[in-house]
Amino acid sequence: MVEPIGGWSLLVDGASDGDVEGAGIELISPEAHKIKCATHLAFHATNNDTEYEALINGFKLALEMKVENSNVFSDSMIVVYQINRGYQAKGPRTELYLKCVQRVIERFNEVRLELILRGQNKGANELAKLGWCREATLLGVLPLDTQRQPSVPEHEVGSLSDGLGPMWMTSILAYIKGGSLPDEKNEARRIKYKAAPLRDI
Template identity: 35%
Template sequence: MAKWAIELGEHDIEFQVRNSIKGQILADFIAETIEEEEMPSTQIIVPPIEHEEWKLFTDGAPSSDGSGARLMLVSPAGKEFTYALHFEFSMTNNEAEYEALLAGLRLARDLNIQHLKAYVDFQIVANQVTGTFEVRCPTIQQYLAKLKELIEQFKGFEIEHVRRSQNKKADALSKIASITFTHLRVG
């Protein structure tokens, strides 16, 4: 919790503790997906060797109560780092997918990852980022401009569309995040 408070404090985001049954659902989910030997008491993040490629799986889920995003960074050694975000503003599905991808790129940049391959389950976003599809919506154009700005900070970047069935963890956690973290404020 302290790590999140520090991370969120840099962006004028305030963490407020809230006791909730819904929060237990996420805690149970994380506890079931992480084996005990994988849960160190102290986590040290070492900058990756330059030629190693990390994988980023993202998913966004809009909802009337705010939107959720789920990120999973996978190290070259296969270690998974999972994050769930909640945004307290309404957005379209496209915008939620872009918010998730932006958050993932910022996280990878902050971890000094140099080579990244992103996997998104929304084909429109993947094709807009690669330039295959044209972007006409002004809001999405702004998202795309910010994405390209972040992408330039990596030595190697690829994006690939994956089927939702191949991105089940991201899909499930983003939906949970869209409804359970109402105590976190992102703005």
């Protein structure tokens, strides 16, 4: 493992085989005490989605532990570069995941996210696979969590325009980015509800 800068260390990994998905988290205290978490993702997720879910769930665990400063390690080049270097997030769901992570990072005093080799991330990788296979005999005393919904709103895939106006995701992104809401109260309430997971992690 990469030597920590100081404070807490968070290692995360996601795993997917196209049919089942899992997320693994290792939160390590300054005294080297480890908190491990394996999560079964009970919804369809791409490989990148599982990496983002592992990162978001890791941040949630760190916040529960009152962590203020954290060194975060992931072996996903795409996720790390999108967050650190502003690489383009392709697709509306990935953009929502990126926005979600950016918002939760603001709740920490300091976060440093680094890319590591897969071989340096064995603990989180094994936990992700345990969440994936859900083998209780392998888990032993380690609790297995099941997450039934994505951390970001579900979206529909369709054409951008068929003369019927913008995709419904456009209004959610407009609200998240700039607080823009339609005048119609029921529609405004619906957009706020769907955007809530990005604001209230």
